[in-house]
Amino acid sequence: MSAKVENVVIVGTGCAGLTAAIYTGRANLQPLVLEGVLPGGQLTTTSEVENFPGFPEGIDGYQLMQNLRKQAEKFGTRYESGSVQGLDTSKWPYTLKLADREILAKTVIVATGASPRLTGVPGEKELYGGKGVTTCATCDGAFYRKMDVAVIGGGDSAAEEALFLTRFASKVYLVHRRDSLRASKIMADRATSHPKIECVWDSLPVAIEGVAAGAVSGLKIRHVKTGAESVLPVKGIFVAIGHVPNTEPFKGAVDTDDQGYFVPTGHSQVKTRTPGVYVAGDCADHHYRQAITAAGMGCQAAIEAERWLAGQEA
Ligand code: NAP
Numbered sequence: 001m002s003a004k005v006e007n008v009v010i011v012g013t014g015c016a017g018l019t020a021a022i023y024t025g026r027a028n029l030q031p032l033v034l035e036g037v038l039p040g041g042q043l044t045t046t047s048e049v050e051n052f053p054g055f056p057e058g059i060d061g062y063q064l065m066q067n068l069r070k071q072a073e074k075f076g077t078r079y080e081s082g083s084v085q086g087l088d089t090s091k092w093p094y095t096l097k098l099a100d101r102e103i104l105a106k107t108v109i110v111a112t113g114a115s116p117r118l119t120g121v122p123g124e125k126e127l128y129g130g131k132g133v134t135t136c137a138t139c140d141g142a143f144y145r146k147m148d149v150a151v152i153g154g155g156d157s158a159a160e161e162a163l164f165l166t167r168f169a170s171k172v173y174l175v176h177r178r179d180s181l182r183a184s185k186i187m188a189d190r191a192t193s194h195p196k197i198e199c200v201w202d203s204l205p206v207a208i209e210g211v212a213a214g215a216v217s218g219l220k221i222r223h224v225k226t227g228a229e230s231v232l233p234v235k236g237i238f239v240a241i242g243h244v245p246n247t248e249p250f251k252g253a254v255d256t257d258d259q260g261y262f263v264p265t266g267h268s269q270v271k272t273r274t275p276g277v278y279v280a281g282d283c284a285d286h287h288y289r290q291a292i293t294a295a296g297m298g299c300q301a302a303i304e305a306e307r308w309l310a311g312q313e314a
Contacts, residue, residue, distance in 0.1 A: 005093045006032045008305050009105040011084050014041025015291045016281025017111035018068035019298030020305075024109075025075030027306045032103070033072070034096075035081045040065035041113050042243075042282070043291055045136045047164050052291050061138075064291075084112075087253040089274045106312070107276040107305040110250055110262070111298060114243035114282040114289075119152060123208030123216075124239070132216025133208060133237045137161040144169050144236040150219045152205055153240035154178060159187040161240045166196040173232050175200045175221060200232070208237060245283045254279060261286045270301040276308050 007029040010017045017033060024031040043049060043061035050058040059067075073079075086097040087108065096103040116135035118124055127133045134140040137151075141164055149169045151162040154176035162174045174181075174191060179201040181188040191197055203221040206229060210217035218231040245261045247254070254272045255263040262284035265271050269285075270278045278301035281294035 003104055005104045005106060006030075007105075007309060008032070008107045008109060008302075009034060009096055009103055010109045010111060011096070012036065012041065012111035012113055012281065012283075013039050013065075013069070013079070014111060014113045014281055014294060015043060015065075015068065016113070016294040016298035016301070017041070017109070018065070018072050019295040020109045020111060020280060020302040021072035021077040021298075022068070022075060023299055023302030024305060025072055025077045027302070028076070029306065029309070030076050030078065031072075032105075033077055033079050034084060034098075034103075035079055036083045036112065036246075038113075039081075040069070045138050046160070047138050049291060084249050087250050087277070089253045089277060092276070094274075094277065107278070107309055109278045109280060109298070109301045109305060110247075110254065110283060111280045111294075111301070112246040112250075112283045113294075114245045116239065117242045117244050118239055119205050119241060121205045121207050123211050126211045127208055127214075127216050127237075131214055132210060132235060133239065135239050137164045137238050140236070140238075141165050141168050146170050147235040148173070148233060149236035149238065150175050150200075150232050150234045151238045151240055152176075152219075153242070154181045154183065155240065155242065156183045156187050157242075158240035159183040159191040161238050162191050162197050163187075163194060165236075165238065166194055169196065169236070172197045173200050173219075173234065174198070175203050175205065175219065175232070177204050177224060178202065243282065243289075245286070247283050253277065259286060268300075268304070270297055270304055276305070276312075278304055 008031040010033045046061035048058045082098040088095040093104045145168045148171045150173040207220040262279040280297035280301040
């Protein structure tokens with residue numbers, strides 16, 4: 001008996017992957033979606049999403065992803081868990097290699113997103129996850145009720161994390177390496193004017209203290225202009241300094257740039273040099289990185305996959 005060949009395998013269940021699933025599902029292609037370690041992607045770790053069109057009151061990030069998942073399911077999407085370790089495009093149908101199995105696919109949409117970047121300073125690795133260092137205020141903020149915490153970063157994520165943490169923490173230090181936030185004006189204004197948030201400008205993290213005790217006791221920072229070092233006495237540290245694209249398993253099959261992002265081919269945002277292999281969302285976008293742009297790329301990738309497949313079968 002010959003092995004089953006999938007029409008479309010979508011790798012990733014963030015906004016890009018699930019939108020691709022809705023479109024390929026509606027096109028009757030019975031897409032198979034592979035779920036990795038963070039089902040629903042980055043939006044499941046965010047609180048309120050205020051800028052996704054169609055939700056004038058905003059929508060909870062987890063709820064939005066549940067809605068997309070249900071919508072894709074309605075059109076015949078199947079879900080399997082499994083992290084892809086490699087993609088062999090040397091012969092068609094292509095082979096996705098997972099730890100415990102291989103999947104044959106006529107087309108592949110890679111929508112693997114990006115993971116939070118860490119600072120790499122001493123103490124961070126030792127105290128990460130449950131010991132005071134985290135990348136997710138929505139997940140861990142409630143553990144820091146009436147405590148002082150620090151957020152590292154100056155983008156929208158850092159502003160959002162800091163604002164969310166004001167619900168629990170006594171004080172939130174927002175530690176940024178420059179003297180103004182990169183965040184959008186609305187988020188920056190909200191953060192800088194919040195009475196519980198103290199911006200610590202021109203400062204870089206040097207070390208996280210508390211390793212011997214097994215819990216964060218402070219964040220050592222250095223002023224970038226004076227070189228002066230000081231310690232912020234915090235119990236929680238939220239790192240929000242951007243993301244690293246999850247593209248490693250596909251290198252070789254899909255081109256990447258020097259930061260690891262997928263590089264599309266020609267004028268397309270989603271086509272790769274391999275016919276039938278498409279990319280979508282934050283793994284291929286270091287410019288916009290919005291939920292709605294990821295969804296848009298998922299839609300484009302799905303339409304390209306559908307048309308290419310129709311061409312093969314004509
Ligand atoms: P980002 O915009 O790339 O910002 C990363 C921040 O971390 C920058 O301020 C950067 O400093 C700082 N940084 C980078 N490496 C550092 C290091 N090693 N040590 C200390 N600081 C470091 O990333 P993001 O905030 O995660 O946002 C990513 C995208 O998602 C953006 O397009 C953003 O608009 C979007 N987003 C939107 C919303 C929303 O609309 N509500 C919410 C979250 C994210 P510099 O400023 O000096 O470069």
